[in-house]
Amino acid sequence: xxxxxxxxxxxxxxxxxxxxxxxxxxxxxxxxxxxxxxxxxxxxxxxxxxxxxxxxxxxxxxxxxxxxxxxxxxxxxxxxxxxxxxxxxxxxxxxxxxxxxxxxxxxxxxxxxxxxxxxxxxxxxxxxxxx
Amino acid sequence: xxxxxxxxxxxxxxxxxxxxxxxxxxxxxxxxxxxxxxxxxxxxxxxxxxxxxxxxxxxxxxxxxxxxxxxxxxxxxxxxxxxxxxxxxxxxxxxxxxxxxxxxxxxxxxxxxxxxxxxxxxxxxxxxxxx
DNA sequence: CCCGATGTGCGGTACTGTCTGCACATCGAG
DNA sequence: CTCGATGTGCAGACAGTACCGCACATCGGG
Numbered sequence: 001x002x003x004x005x006x007x008x009x010x011x012x013x014x015x016x017x018x019x020x021x022x023x024x025x026x027x028x029x030x031x032x033x034x035x036x037x038x039x040x041x042x043x044x045x046x047x048x049x050x051x052x053x054x055x056x057x058x059x060x061x062x063x064x065x066x067x068x069x070x071x072x073x074x075x076x077x078x079x080x081x082x083x084x085x086x087x088x089x090x091x092x093x094x095x096x097x098x099x100x101x102x103x104x105x106x107x108x109x110x111x112x113x114x115x116x117x118x119x120x121x122x123x124x125x126x127x128x129x130x131x
Numbered sequence: 132x133x134x135x136x137x138x139x140x141x142x143x144x145x146x147x148x149x150x151x152x153x154x155x156x157x158x159x160x161x162x163x164x165x166x167x168x169x170x171x172x173x174x175x176x177x178x179x180x181x182x183x184x185x186x187x188x189x190x191x192x193x194x195x196x197x198x199x200x201x202x203x204x205x206x207x208x209x210x211x212x213x214x215x216x217x218x219x220x221x222x223x224x225x226x227x228x229x230x231x232x233x234x235x236x237x238x239x240x241x242x243x244x245x246x247x248x249x250x251x252x253x254x255x256x257x258x259x260x261x262x
Numbered sequence: 263c264c265c266g267a268t269g270t271g272c273g274g275t276a277c278t279g280t281c282t283g284c285a286c287a288t289c290g291a292g
Numbered sequence: 293c294t295c296g297a298t299g300t301g302c303a304g305a306c307a308g309t310a311c312c313g314c315a316c317a318t319c320g321g322g
Contacts, residue, residue, distance in 0.1 A: 090237045
């Protein structure tokens with residue numbers, strides 16, 4: 001999918017978070033004050049690019065995201081990884097762990113997560129995976 | 132620092148990777164074929180924004196990055212984390228581990244890394260931290 | 263001296279992202 | 293009915309991005 005611009009992203013985040021909405025509600029929830037027409041302009045481009053659809057309810061349109069958050073996330077993540085981490089996700093994670101400050105608890109949680117993911121599938125019954 | 136555009140980023144990546152260069156060399160290494168004038172146009176904006184400096188050597192300018200790769204990385208990482216992970220880096224890492232496919236070896240390396248970072252400073256003598 | 267190679271400055275075009283204004287339709291209250 | 297509130301479509305201003313071409317300067321070889 002194509003890159004989301006800053007303005008488009010702000011709208012999408014609201015839709016992902018709160019679901020279907022009409023322009024006035026999006027306007028009210030927009031992080032900064034924004035004119036209704038400006039916001040609708042963003043919606044128009046999102047509609048054109050296919051990131052949202054809308055349906056008429058009474059006299060107002062309700063907008064709903066079609067692009068999934070996870071998909072957009074992956075796109076941006078891919079860009080970042082290509083640009084700064086030689087295309088390797090592992091490299092990215094290493095970078096973050098090494099350079100960003102993660103708390104003790106985070107690292108413990110991380111370790112647990114890595115254990116859970118890394119463990120071979122239990123040979124029998126009980127142990128369910130997290131996903 | 133301000134957001135780098137796609138074209139600017141491509142130039143900066145070359146400079147980060149290979150160091151000081153003149154336009155013709157950048158042009159030769161540019162991922163796609165690009166006209167010399169187009170490339171110099173990007174350099175001009177980078178210069179204007181202060182992401183690179185140049186010095187005259189003979190009759191040609193050599194361009195050198197002033198913005199650090201790590202700094203640009205953090206900017207983009209921050210955007211991504213804000214937009215998709217509720218502002219929490221830990222959340223980002225969890226997301227990646229859970230959803231991207233990391234190999235067994237990666238997870239092992241990760242676990243080791245988490246251990247190394249997470250361990251309390253040794254009470255005496257020898258052990259230096261990595262950073 | 264002339265010429266091609268190399269490099270520079272500058273201007274110009276096309277498209278995108280963001281934001282604005284205005285005209286028009288609909289509906290309920292007075 | 294008239295009016296304000298709410299909602300829509302559209303046209304366009306405006307800065308920034310990406311790209312391109314042309315004119316000019318310099319240098320070394322024939």
